[in-house]
Amino acid sequence: xxxxxxxxxxxxxxxxxxxxxxxxxxxxxxxxxxxxxxxxxxxxxxxxxxxxxxxxxxxxxxxxxxxxxxxxxxxxxxxxxxxxxxxxxxxxxxxxxxxxxxxxxxxxxxxxxxxxxxxxxxxxxxxxxxxxxxxxxxxxxxxxxxxxxxxxxxxxxxxxxxxxxxxxxxxxxxxxxxxxxxxxxxxxxxxxxxxxxxxxxxxxxxxxxxxxxxxxxxxxxxxxxxxxxxxxxxxxxxxxxxxxxxxxxxxxxxxxxxxxxxxxxxxxxxxxxxxxxxxxxxxxxxxxxxxxxxxxxxxxxxxxxxxxxxxxxxxxxxxxxxxxxxxxxxxxxxxxxxxxxxxxxxxxxxxxxxxxxxxxxxx
Amino acid sequence: xxxxxxxxxxxxxxxxxxxxxxxxxxxxxxxxxxxxxxxxxxxxxxxxxxxxxxxxxxxxxxxxxxxxxxxxxxxxxxxxxxxxxxxxxxxxxxxxxxxxxxxxxxxxxxxxxxxxxxxxxxxxxxxxxxxxxxxxxxxxxxxxxxxxxxxxxxxxxxxxxxxxxxxxxxxxxxxxxxxxxxxxxxxxxxxxxxxxxxxxxxxxxxxxxxxxxxxxxxxxxxxxxxxxxxxxxxxxxxxxxxxxxxxxxxxxxxxxxxxxxxxxxxxxxxxxxxxxxxxxxxxxxxxxxxxxxxxxxxxxxxxxxxxxxxxxxxxxxxxxxxxxxxxxxxxxxxxxxxxxxxxxxxxxxxxxxxxxxxxxxxxxxxxxxxxxxxxxxxxxxxxxxxxxxxxxxxxxxxxxxxxxxxxxxxxxxxxxxxxxxxxxxxxxxxxxxxxxxxxxxxxxxxxxxxxxxxxxxxxxxxxxxxxxxxxxxxxxxxxxxxxxxxxxxxxxxxxxxxxxxxxxxxxxxxxxxxxxxxxxxxxxxxxxxxxxxxxxxxxxxxxxxxxxxxxxxxxxxxxxxxxxxxxx
Ligand code: HEM
Numbered sequence: 001x002x003x004x005x006x007x008x009x010x011x012x013x014x015x016x017x018x019x020x021x022x023x024x025x026x027x028x029x030x031x032x033x034x035x036x037x038x039x040x041x042x043x044x045x046x047x048x049x050x051x052x053x054x055x056x057x058x059x060x061x062x063x064x065x066x067x068x069x070x071x072x073x074x075x076x077x078x079x080x081x082x083x084x085x086x087x088x089x090x091x092x093x094x095x096x097x098x099x100x101x102x103x104x105x106x107x108x109x110x111x112x113x114x115x116x117x118x119x120x121x122x123x124x125x126x127x128x129x130x131x132x133x134x135x136x137x138x139x140x141x142x143x144x145x146x147x148x149x150x151x152x153x154x155x156x157x158x159x160x161x162x163x164x165x166x167x168x169x170x171x172x173x174x175x176x177x178x179x180x181x182x183x184x185x186x187x188x189x190x191x192x193x194x195x196x197x198x199x200x201x202x203x204x205x206x207x208x209x210x211x212x213x214x215x216x217x218x219x220x221x222x223x224x225x226x227x228x229x230x231x232x233x234x235x236x237x238x239x240x241x242x243x244x245x246x247x248x249x250x251x252x253x254x255x256x257x258x259x260x261x262x263x264x265x266x267x268x269x270x271x272x273x274x275x276x277x278x279x280x281x282x283x284x285x286x287x288x289x290x291x292x293x294x295x296x297x298x299x300x301x302x303x304x305x306x307x308x309x310x311x312x313x314x315x316x317x318x319x320x321x322x323x324x325x326x327x328x329x330x331x332x333x334x335x336x337x338x339x340x341x342x343x344x345x346x347x348x349x350x351x352x353x354x355x356x357x358x359x360x361x362x363x
Numbered sequence: 364x365x366x367x368x369x370x371x372x373x374x375x376x377x378x379x380x381x382x383x384x385x386x387x388x389x390x391x392x393x394x395x396x397x398x399x400x401x402x403x404x405x406x407x408x409x410x411x412x413x414x415x416x417x418x419x420x421x422x423x424x425x426x427x428x429x430x431x432x433x434x435x436x437x438x439x440x441x442x443x444x445x446x447x448x449x450x451x452x453x454x455x456x457x458x459x460x461x462x463x464x465x466x467x468x469x470x471x472x473x474x475x476x477x478x479x480x481x482x483x484x485x486x487x488x489x490x491x492x493x494x495x496x497x498x499x500x501x502x503x504x505x506x507x508x509x510x511x512x513x514x515x516x517x518x519x520x521x522x523x524x525x526x527x528x529x530x531x532x533x534x535x536x537x538x539x540x541x542x543x544x545x546x547x548x549x550x551x552x553x554x555x556x557x558x559x560x561x562x563x564x565x566x567x568x569x570x571x572x573x574x575x576x577x578x579x580x581x582x583x584x585x586x587x588x589x590x591x592x593x594x595x596x597x598x599x600x601x602x603x604x605x606x607x608x609x610x611x612x613x614x615x616x617x618x619x620x621x622x623x624x625x626x627x628x629x630x631x632x633x634x635x636x637x638x639x640x641x642x643x644x645x646x647x648x649x650x651x652x653x654x655x656x657x658x659x660x661x662x663x664x665x666x667x668x669x670x671x672x673x674x675x676x677x678x679x680x681x682x683x684x685x686x687x688x689x690x691x692x693x694x695x696x697x698x699x700x701x702x703x704x705x706x707x708x709x710x711x712x713x714x715x716x717x718x719x720x721x722x723x724x725x726x727x728x729x730x731x732x733x734x735x736x737x738x739x740x741x742x743x744x745x746x747x748x749x750x751x752x753x754x755x756x757x758x759x760x761x762x763x764x765x766x767x768x769x770x771x772x773x774x775x776x777x778x779x780x781x782x783x784x785x786x787x788x789x790x791x792x793x794x795x796x797x798x799x800x801x802x803x804x805x806x807x808x809x810x811x812x813x814x815x816x817x818x819x820x821x822x823x824x825x826x827x828x829x830x831x832x833x834x835x836x837x838x839x840x841x842x843x844x845x846x847x848x849x850x851x852x853x854x855x856x857x858x859x860x861x862x863x864x865x866x867x868x869x870x871x872x873x874x875x876x877x878x879x880x881x882x883x884x885x886x887x888x889x890x891x892x893x894x895x896x897x898x899x900x901x902x903x904x905x906x907x908x909x910x911x912x913x914x915x916x917x918x919x920x921x922x923x924x925x926x927x928x929x930x931x
Contacts, residue, residue, distance in 0.1 A: 200659035204666050204686035271904060274872045281868060285861045294687050296605070296698035296847040298854055299596075300449050301477045306442040313435040317428055322902075324424040325371045335432075354442060 005140035006199050010192075012133035013154065016126045017188050020161075020181045023122030027177035029115040034255035044258035049113070119177045120168070126181075127161045134158050141199045146215045147206055149351055153191030155216075156347075157184045159223040167227065171268065175259050179230045190348075210290035214283060218308075221279030222343055224272050225315075229340035231269035232333040238262040239330050266329060270322055273336055277315045284312055303354040307346040314339040367424040367496060372901065421488070422495035430489040437485050441476035444468060448475070490593055497586045504579045511555045515569035515880045522880075522896035524910030530893050534921060536885035539893060540568040543881040543917050547572040552879065561884055569882035574875075578901060581870025588864035592857055599853025601631035610645035610668075611705045611722045611843040618642045619693055624848070637850070639693035641674045646681075648702060648842035652772055661731060661770050668699050668844040684846070694850055701845035703727045703734055704754050706778050707838040710740050713831060718743025724843045725754045726798055731768040732756050737800045738780065739787055744832050746784040749800045750818075753779045754840070778837045780818040781810035782829060875903040879910060881917065893917070 037044050134154050138145035146155040164180045167173055202211075239262040260268070287308060292298040299305060318339055321332035366373050408416060420426060445453030454474050458465040472479035519525055530539060540556055547554045552572035561567040606624035608617050617623050619641050651665040668684040672692055684690045690697040704727075709720040718740065725736030738750040757770035758777035766779065785805035808829040810817035815829055825836030882894040895917075897910040 198659070200662060201653055201664050203663055207665075208687040210687075267902075267904060270902065278865075278868060278872065281865055285858075285865060288861070289858065290687075292854065293689060294698075295700065296689065296696060296849045297851075298857065301441055301446060302449055303442040306438055310435045310438050313431055313438070317431040317435065320424060320428045320431060323370055323372075324428050325369045325373075326425070327428065328371055350442070 002140050002142075002199050005136055009133045009136035009140060010196075012129050012136060013188070013192065016130035016133060017185060017192075019122050019126035019129060020185050020188075023119050023126055024178060024181040024185060026115045026119035026122055027174075027181060030113050030119060031175070031178055031255045033113060033115060034258045036254075038254045038257040044255075116174055116177070119181075120165075120174060123161060123177060123181060124165060127158070127165060130154070130158050130161070137199070141201075143202060144212050144216070146219065147202055147211065148197055148200070149195040150191055150197055152215070152219065152347070153187055153195060156219040156222055157187050159219050160184055160226050163220070163223040163227060167272070173227070173231075173268070176227070176230050176234075179234075180227070183226060183230075205294055208290060208294065210286060210293065214286040214290055217279050217286060218283040221276045221283055222347070224276030224279065225340050225343050228269045228273035228276055228336055231265050231272060232336040234259060235262050235265035235269055235333045236330055236337075238265055239333075262329070266333065269333065269336060273315065273318065273339075277312075277319065280308075280312055280315065284308055303350055304346070307342065307350050311339060311342045311346060314342055366500065367422060367427075368419065369424045418495060421492050427489070427492050427496065430485060430492060434485050434489060437482050438476070440473055441482075444473050444476075446474060446476060448477070486593070490590060493586055493590060497583060497590075500579075501583050501587075504576075504583060507579075508576055512553055512571040512573040512878065515557050515571045515882055519880055519882060519894045519896035522898055524907040525894070525896040526911065526914045528893045528895075528914065528918060530883070530891035531922060532890070534891045536566060536883035536891045537568045539883045539891065539917075539921055540570050540881060542920055543913075544570045544572075546913065546917060546920065547574075547879065547881075550574070564887040566885045567882060568885070569880060571878070571880055573878045575877055575900070578871050578874045578876040581867040581872075581874065583867070585864050585867030585871055588860045588867060591860035592864070595853050595856045595860060599851065599856065602633065602637075602853065603849065603851035604629045604633050605847060605849045607700075607845065607847055609724050609843050609845045610643075611724065612645045612648045612841050614644060614646075615722075615843075616642055616644040617846070617848075619695065619848075637694075639675070639695070641672060641693040643692070643697070644671045645669075645844055646671055648844050650702065650772065650842070652770070663771065666699060666702055666844075668702075668846075684844070694852075696849045696851075698847040698849070699844055700847045701727075703843055703845070704732065704756060704773065704776075704840050705843040706736070706752070706754055706840045708738055708752075708778075709825075709836045709838055710738075710744070710748070710828070710833060711836075712744055712833045715834075716743070718833070720838075722841050722843075723752075723797075724845075725752065729768070730771065732771040733768040737798060739789070739797075739800070741787055741789050746832065747787045747789075748828070748832065749783045749785075749787050749802070749805055750780040751783070751800055751802075752781075755779075773840055776822055776840055778820045778840075779810075780820075780835070782808040782818065784808055784830075784832075872902075875905065876900040877903050877906055877909070879913065881913070 034044050134145050137151060137154065141147070141151075145151045160180065161184055164173070164176065234256075238256055238259060241256050242262055259265070287305070288298040291300065291302075291305070314335060318332055318335040321327035321335050445457050447454050457474075468474065472481070476482055516522070520527075530536075537558070544554045544556055547570065552574040553576075554570050554572035556568065556570050558569075559567050604627065606627040608623065608625050610617055619638050621627060621635055621638070645668060647669045649665070649667045649669070650663060651667075653659045653662045653664055666686055670682055670684060670690070671679050672682060672690070673679045674693055682690050682692075684697055684699045686699055689699070703725055705722040705724045707720070707722045710718055712718050719738075719742075721738075723736050723738055725734035727734050734754040734756075736752045736754065738748075738752055740748040740750075753766070755766055755768040755775075755777045756773040757768050757775045758766055759769045760766055766777065783800065783802055783805035788801060788804065807813050809815045818826055818828075818835065820826060820835075820837035822837055822839050825834050827834050877900060878898040880894075880896050884892045884894070886892075893914075895910050895914040897906045899906045
């Protein structure tokens with residue numbers, strides 16, 4: 001029985017991967033289309049909507065602002081009649097420009113990208129399939145599905161996609177689709193090939209409620225860090241493009257013109273990363289509490305503890321960098337990227353090749 | 364705000380310096396100056412000046428950042444090289460594997476990274492910087508908490524979310540501001556009203572409001588809690604101890620005294636009198652394994668050490684110690700860390716007199732608990748004997764003839780022994796491990812190249828020792844539990860500080876600190892213009908919508924229509 005359910009789980013996982021692959025293609029097509037449109041001299045909004053020059057003039061005439069710039073830096077004075085539709089929560093819609101994006105029905109006929117909508121739809125379907133796979137795995141094992149590398153990979157990527165899908169309902173980060181689905185595909189590919197293990201019971205060291213909490217929150221933190229990483233990486237590219245100036249024709253990535261400016265990307269990355277940081281802080285504390293119960297000491301500089309600590313300190317550095325003159329912008333973005341590299345290292349390398357008390361890769 | 368001078372929100376000292384014609388010494392590509400520039404520009408610094416300069420450097424944001432990154436970097440080697448504290452056997456093995464490199468690494472304390480001089484200096488500097496940073500800020504914040512929001516700026520138009528509206532005819536400026544003040548106060552702002560005459564006989568009334576003081580409080584709580592953790596760990600560790608003890612089932616008893624530990628690591632301030640007397644007997648150790656024949660066959664499902672404990676003056680109590688559920692007794696926590704087999708072996712001399720009998724814990728070598736142990740018989744025979752034993756709980760024979768164990772439970776137990784004779788080195792005064800035998804000075808009698816088969820026994824069997832030395836029997840096999848016994852009086856405080864840190868972090872990251880102004884200019888002709896603007900103090904993505912929302916609701920309120928509250 002266990003065996004059969006696990007087989008279903010694997011089937012759903014492969015199905016999810018196939019659908020993610022479609023999503024990836026759709027998102028990539030969207031970026032290609034943006035490049036083409038930008039090349040043709042059109043204005044492309046953050047949400048991928050295309051507005052021709054004359055339309056933009058109309059839009060501006062109608063009292064909105066142009067759809068091109070994502071520059072809604074918080075400090076920028078926004079004209080009279082700003083968005084009353086302020087949303088509650090962590091992620092604001094920004095200011096005027098985005099509000100006018102959603103309101104750009106007045107006058108200009110903007111073409112929403114079909115590929116972008118398909119990308120989101122495929123991602124959602126893939127997410128549901130993978131969630132099913134994950135739940136089935138949990139049922140097969142009669143416990144939470146995050147007790148070995150294969151299961152972490154599955155639950156972790158479900159969370160990455162889940163967080164992405166939730167965040168895009170609040171702030172338009174759909175342009176990250178290629179990146180997110182690409183990352184998830186690679187992680188799933190590596191884990192199904194290298195990390196797959198059949199359903200196995202929990203060894204005594206893992207039989208604890210803290211497994212449920214600690215590992216889940218760590219995965220959630222990782223999901224936010226992944227999103228922050230994507231934003232920081234794009235921020236760096238965007239910054240270069242801005243530095244080169246308007247003659248950015250030399251830069252191949254024309255679609256970058258349709259993405260938010262580096263300042264806004266930096267702010268978005270920061271907001272995502274601090275959420276990740278809070279989860280990571282909790283992971284660290286919960287891990288220590290669990291270590292105390294299982295091994296009799298809350299902190300022993302076990303390799304895995306060391307790396308969790310290193311990651312935490314790097315992100316603390318990143319947060320500091322953002323508050324340090326001369327370190328805002330690209331330098332802090334580099335730190336966020338190093339931080340996520342450490343997260344991946346911790347997961348992919350430390351789990352498998354370093355030995356310590358945390359030998360639960362299941363391999 | 365009394366932030367470090369190179370905080371991005373602090374006024375840029377480089378500008379001031381440049382104004383005086385002195386170059387910034389910073390040299391960073393951004394061109395941003397650092398806080399000490401004005402000092403540097405001065406011709407001569409006395410000792411005090413230098414000290415002040417040094418202190419400012421140490422408590423600057425860039426130093427904190429640098430030290431944080433350095434700390435992350437310095438923590439890495441400890442994960443690459445085995446550490447004495449966590450993995451002493453790994454260190455020994457490392458010396459064997461890398462005889463040239465290991466002593467060099469040892470010189471730079473690479474096997475004790477987290478207590479090394481260099482690692483400690485980094486975090487101590489970091490925390491000195493932290494204290495130097497937090498104290499002035501705390502003082503400043505304490506003052507700010509009691510101060511009123513500052514005067515409304517003369518021009519709001521450059522500020523965030525600026526908005527200008529003409530009030531409906533008949534609006535009274537002062538009243539409109541009073542309404543705004545009420546709204547702001549309800550939304551948690553501290554608000555003060557200012558009045559000033561404007562140009563051309565106009566009258567300007569304004570409200571200046573500030574909220575989110577908790578952001579700074581949270582930040583200070585967070586940083587202070589980190590100091591709390593460091594101090595508690597540093598001091599608290601000194602009062603505790605940790606010790607290990609192996610107990611064989613069916614009756615071995617531990618009493619909580621120094622001599623009863625197999626190994627003991629006291630903290631700096633530990634005194635023996637802090638050991639509360641109690642006794643603990645291992646009645647039975649039960650290991651449950653997966654028996655289904657798929658991939659997980661033989662994987663442990665549960666370990667359970669059933670013990671009988673008795674505290675001084677108390678009655679006997681039965682308890683179970685499991686991997687994730689330690690036993691708290693007599694101020695100590697007892698953890699089940701390991702387990703294995705302890706074969707009971709009896710050696711008799713040629714006349715049949717028992718010269719040795721003991722249950723000897725063997726160390727597991729693999730998941731199926733193939734175990735290795737050492738039997739030492741120092742007295743009673745014509746020669747001192749040492750034996751290296753292999754125990755296979757469920758023995759099987761490979762195609763090459765080698766023995767191995769296929770399952771961790773003792774379904775088909777077999778004990779093999781290689782016998783050595785000679786001086787066991789027990790009288791030299793140097794402590795020797797009960798788990799190892801130095802065979803260099805001994806001559807081998809069975810097994811290996813001797814041509815004599817190793818002794819092989821099943822429970823209950825006995826056989827003759829070589830050279831007519833006597834007989835040996837394998838009476839039975841018991842389980843043993845390896846227990847860690849800890850005492851740490853401060854770990855509760857560490858948890859408390861850690862929770863405070865998390866709480867402070869949440870507050871400081873997610874509560875926005877902002878100033879908001881509403882200004883009413885009432886001209887001589889009776890017309891009133893309302894202006895709204897805000898200022899972010901720190902990260903505040905929702906400032907602009909919040910100001911717009913305030914303006915909207917304010918206008919509606921003024922128009923006499925009540926709207927539901929939202930928190931601006
Ligand atoms: C153990 C070392 C440290 C760690 C782990 C650490 C961590 C953090 C974190 C996570 C934050 C963001 C959350 C918050 O605002 O409370 C922060 C903010 C801050 N830290 Fe630290 N910190 C450390 C040392 C220091 C030191 C030495 C200074 C003084 C130079 C300092 C000054 C600040 C300041 C001014 C902020 C506010 C930044 C802002 O305005 O956004 N920190 N720190």
